[in-house]
Amino acid sequence: MRVLIAQHNADLGKLWSGFLTREGVEVTLVHSQSDALLQLRAQDFDALVLEMVLPDGGAIAIADFAAYRMPDAPIITINSTNFFSDGSIFSLLPNVHSVLQAPIEASDLAAVVSHLENKRQSNYSSPSKK
Numbered sequence: 001m002r003v004l005i006a007q008h009n010a011d012l013g014k015l016w017s018g019f020l021t022r023e024g025v026e027v028t029l030v031h032s033q034s035d036a037l038l039q040l041r042a043q044d045f046d047a048l049v050l051e052m053v054l055p056d057g058g059a060i061a062i063a064d065f066a067a068y069r070m071p072d073a074p075i076i077t078i079n080s081t082n083f084f085s086d087g088s089i090f091s092l093l094p095n096v097h098s099v100l101q102a103p104i105e106a107s108d109l110a111a112v113v114s115h116l117e118n119k120r121q122s123n124y125s126s127p128s129k130k
Contacts, residue, residue, distance in 0.1 A: 001117045002026045005049045006036040006062060007078070016049070019106035020113060033057035040069055047116050048075045049109065067095045074116050076109070078102050 003025050007013035010031060017027040028045070030036045033056045039045075040062070048066055050059035063075050075096045 001046045001113070002028070002044070003047045003049060003113060004036060004039055004045045005029045006033070006054060006059065007031065007049070007051045008054050009051075016106050016109055019110055023110050023114065025110075025113060025117075031055075033061055036062045037065055040065055044070055045073055047073055047113060049113070050075060050077050052077055052079045063096060071095065076112055076116075078104065 001024075003020060005013055005016055005020075005027055007016065007029070008031050013029045013031065017029045020027050028039055028043075030039055031054075033054045036050070036054075045066075048062070050062055052059045059075075059077050063077075066073055066075065073095060077096055077099045079099055079101055
C-alpha cells in the first residue's frame with residue numbers, strides 16, 4: 001500500500017511514517033500543501049493522511065485534487081482544531097473516510113490505514129456483481 005502523509009510537524013510526520021513503514025506501508029512524507037500537490041501529480045497513492053491545516057494551505061485543496069486525480073483513494077484527515085468537528089468535512093470532500101482528532105497515536109493511525117487496506121483488498125478480490 002502506498003500512502004501520502006502531509007504533516008507540517010516534521011518530527012510527528014517522521015514518527016507516523018516510521019510506524020507505517022514498519023507495518024509494511026510505502027510512505028511518502030511531505031510538509032506542505034505545495035509538496036503534496038507535486039507528489040499527487042507525479043504518482044498514485046492508495047490512501048492519503050492529511051493534516052487539516054498546513055503552513056501554505058490545507059487539506060481541502062489536496063483532497064480536492066486527489067478526488068480528481070485518484071477518486072478511489074481514501075483520505076484520513078487529522079484535525080488539531082475544532083474546525084469541522086461537526087462532520088461537515090464529509091459533505092465537502094467525498095473521499096474523506098475518517099477524521100482523527102489530534103493528538104493521535106501512531107498505532108491508531110496504523111490501525112485506520114490497515115482497515116482501509118483490508119477494505120480495498122476485499123473490494124478487489126470480491127467477484128463483480130452481474
